[in-house]
Amino acid sequence: MERIYVTVRARPLSPEESKCSPWKISGSSIHLTNQPSKFEFVSDRVFGDDCRTIDVYEARTKEIVASAVRGFNGTVFAYGQTNSGKTYTMRGSNSEPGIIPLADMDREFLLRMSYMEIYNEEINDLLVPEHRKLQIHESLERGIYVAGLREEIVTCAEQVLDLMEFGESHRHIGETNMNLHSSRSHTIFRMIIESKERVEEEGTIDSCDAVRVSVLNLVDLAGSERAAKTGAEGVRLKEGSHINKSLMTLGTVIKKLSEGAESQGGHVPYRDSKLTRILQPALGGNANTSIICNITLAQVHADETKSSLQFASRALRVTNCACVNEVLLSSNSFVVL
Numbered sequence: 001m002e003r004i005y006v007t008v009r010a011r012p013l014s015p016e017e018s019k020c021s022p023w024k025i026s027g028s029s030i031h032l033t034n035q036p037s038k039f040e041f042v043s044d045r046v047f048g049d050d051c052r053t054i055d056v057y058e059a060r061t062k063e064i065v066a067s068a069v070r071g072f073n074g075t076v077f078a079y080g081q082t083n084s085g086k087t088y089t090m091r092g093s094n095s096e097p098g099i100i101p102l103a104d105m106d107r108e109f110l111l112r113m114s115y116m117e118i119y120n121e122e123i124n125d126l127l128v129p130e131h132r133k134l135q136i137h138e139s140l141e142r143g144i145y146v147a148g149l150r151e152e153i154v155t156c157a158e159q160v161l162d163l164m165e166f167g168e169s170h171r172h173i174g175e176t177n178m179n180l181h182s183s184r185s186h187t188i189f190r191m192i193i194e195s196k197e198r199v200e201e202e203g204t205i206d207s208c209d210a211v212r213v214s215v216l217n218l219v220d221l222a223g224s225e226r227a228a229k230t231g232a233e234g235v236r237l238k239e240g241s242h243i244n245k246s247l248m249t250l251g252t253v254i255k256k257l258s259e260g261a262e263s264q265g266g267h268v269p270y271r272d273s274k275l276t277r278i279l280q281p282a283l284g285g286n287a288n289t290s291i292i293c294n295i296t297l298a299q300v301h302a303d304e305t306k307s308s309l310q311f312a313s314r315a316l317r318v319t320n321c322a323c324v325n326e327v328l329l330s331s332n333s334f335v336v337l
């Protein structure tokens with residue numbers, strides 16, 4: 001049994017905001033200086049506003065990526081209010097690459113990648129923009145999967161970055177009062193990794209071997225938001241309400257899991273949102289999971305930060321059970337890159 005690993009990352013404040021921040025970080029805890037001690041939140045690591053994404057990556061994600069290559073499913077997601085730095089952490093910029101480009105993988109494997117977004121509770125394929133409104137299915141062989149989602153075989157890091165850029169150009173982004181480039185959808189960047197021991201005979205690869213298949217999900221959630229602060233109206237308001245609803249379901253799922261509902265046979269409402277349904281194996285199942293909780297230490301967002309930290313504290317109590325996924329292939333369909 002493995003606990004979900006929870007990291008908190010604070011984004012830099014403007015000089016004005018930093019004059020009166022009510023938060024203080026000490027070690028792996030963070031608390032409100034002007035409140036009783038119950039407003040102290042503990043996580044596995046707290047990164048202050050001077051940290052670099054590579055430090056956040058090395059805290060646990062690096063290990064999750066390495067385990068994915070060894071056959072364990074892995075999921076890393078960025079959670080937090082709008083404008084708290086989720087996309088910055090997951091995608092990054094040219095000067096500071098994010099978690100997705102940092103998760104570079106060994107080439108001795110068959111790698112496939114997919115990239116989808118959940119926009120207004122509809123699943124769209126970011127690699128094939130005309131594939132919209134995809135459905136979630138479940139089968140014994142594949143578990144929970146999105147039918148019709150393109151899985152592109154990738155052979156090098158540049159190809160991954162090109163596909164990622166292509167996908168991102170089709171992601172729903174919009175301007176709000178809080179963020180000029182606000183993500184209006186949740187995105188799931190997925191790597192499917194197949195590996196098997198090499199047995200070469202006269203230049204051919206032997207078949208009928210056990211193949212390890214694992215899935216690595218890197219998730220950039222849209223941020224929770226308050227319409228009063230974002231100034232959302234019309235389309236933005238509708239988007240915001242879908243975002244909040246699915247994040248609320250995620251919060252309920254994490255709460256139920258942290259209370260041990262699943263192990264006691266209780267109901268966990270995975271099916272109440274596409275997000276939790278797709279992430280079901282990562283939340284209470286077979287995966288190593290890490291949550292990066294992005295926050296801002298500004299006074300004006302203290303309530304939102306408190307609720308993000310509450311989510312993080314609950315997530316700390318959720319355990320998963322990751323095991324190697326091995327399947328038997330009886331054909332010559334396996335390709336070594």
Ligand SMILES: Nc1ncnc2c1ncn2[C@@H]1O[C@H](COP(=O)(O)OP(=O)(O)OP(=O)(O)O)[C@@H](O)[C@H]1O
Nearest residue numbers: 011081082083084085086087088179182183222223
């Ligand atoms: N650690 C950081 N260092 C420097 N700039 C940052 C950092 N984190 C965030 N920013 C900047 O803050 C702004 C908001 O960040 P970002 O778009 O990543 O937020 P978000 O949480 O993804 O928001 P939304 O939920 O609205 O999509 C961006 O301009 C980003 O470049």
